[in-house]
Amino acid sequence: MQLDFGLGMTIPLTLASEWLFIEAVQGKLEIEIQETGERVKLGRKSLYKSKKGTFGRLLITGSGQVELEHGTGDFTPPVEGQQLAVQSMPDVTIESLPPVTIKSLPQVNIANQPAVEIAPNQQITVSQIPAINVANGQQIGVNALPNVELAAGQQVGVTALPAVTIAEKQYVRIESMPVQKIAANQFVGIRRSKVLATEEVSVFPHDVPINEERQKLILKAPSTNTAPVLVGAFSLDAGERLEIESVAAMTLMGSAGDTIQLMEW
Template identity: 25%
Template sequence: MNFELKANQPYPVTISGTWVWLKFATAEIVMETNSGERVSIPKGSVVKNDALLGRVLLHSPQDQIIDIQFGKGDFQPPTDGQRVVIESAPPLEIAQNQSVDLGNVPALTLESGQSVKIESLPPVEIASNQYMAVSLGTRPVTLKKASRARARGGNLPMSIPYRSTRLKITIKADANNTGDVIVNGAYPLSPKETIELEYSGVVELTGAATDSAYVMDCY
């Protein structure tokens, strides 16, 4: 029960019980019984009596709102900071449209033979300077191999068309070139230099009209 006490003003309350628990208060209060006995009650304390306390007066040194509980028989109030150890619990079922917030959970330790199965996850955002390591286990990975290869060569300029099935294209500049072969207007290939691209789009080779290049198109 909540009561609003004014500083240095007695507040009459009828206690129909043999004990009183000051559950909440910002300052210590004083309880005065019908016999004139005064008892100081700090926050969280319990006052017990053999008989019903009846009508009492509550005094406070300051304005405050208090919460007192009372009853009959024996009573032991809970203590802040007490630890509860749960050794076993029944299975937990989440009903439809309910959810569990795991925003702050302690570290979990799995015993030998135990495992955790995650069926779905929300989108994951990787912050700056963070990374994610992905292990593929021991499952064999099959790499797709080309079934055809087309070779060609000629003077510049040269255009290699788009091929959707292309796996790799190899470009080599002729050893006798007097200048660089320019790939797609920017990347230079010196004489005898080779480049391999995993690219299916159009490739344009430019340079001096007297220079040449060789192409191996794998698909």
């Protein structure tokens, strides 16, 4: 028979047996015979025989896992290393165990846990995550996320976001957005781009340098020009205008006496 004890736990047990043999135990096993009030402590490989027939109801107190044998008639404990063979056992009644109340659990320090390495082509699949409550003043930091796929009918709700900083040459692509509702007293602010520079060029060739902040460049050839102005291999005739969305450098070529107007932002 095997019994598992919590720390300081007592298990009531009724045995119609005349002897009790402790095969394995951590420390000592305390046994109280309720009928006689007798108390004994037994260690590993201990044999105890009843002085008045069968034991009846016992209160057994121990710790950890306990292995014991019991029966009637004569019994000789086996020599260390031999097997114990029990031909028959009387009826055993185990009464209900007392309730165990856990008032507190120790904190878990994740910082001290060993690193977990995922081999190439391996992955971890999480099919379900329980609700997570973040207390006031607490926060969750996520440094990187893999691709997230949402099944049909699923959605992600975000009630608040911290400040988002996009590094140089990074971008965020939004393919679709749900309907946006603006509550009373809320507003959406749109910052307009400012004009970076305007000028009129009459000396050619004219080099337009690289401008990483440029969003758009507008070139206009006045109607008074007598010849086309070349933007690279592109010809801009008198009265025409050209809008270029590029930060690249370019060279303008024109005829003496002609001009071209530039505006960039």
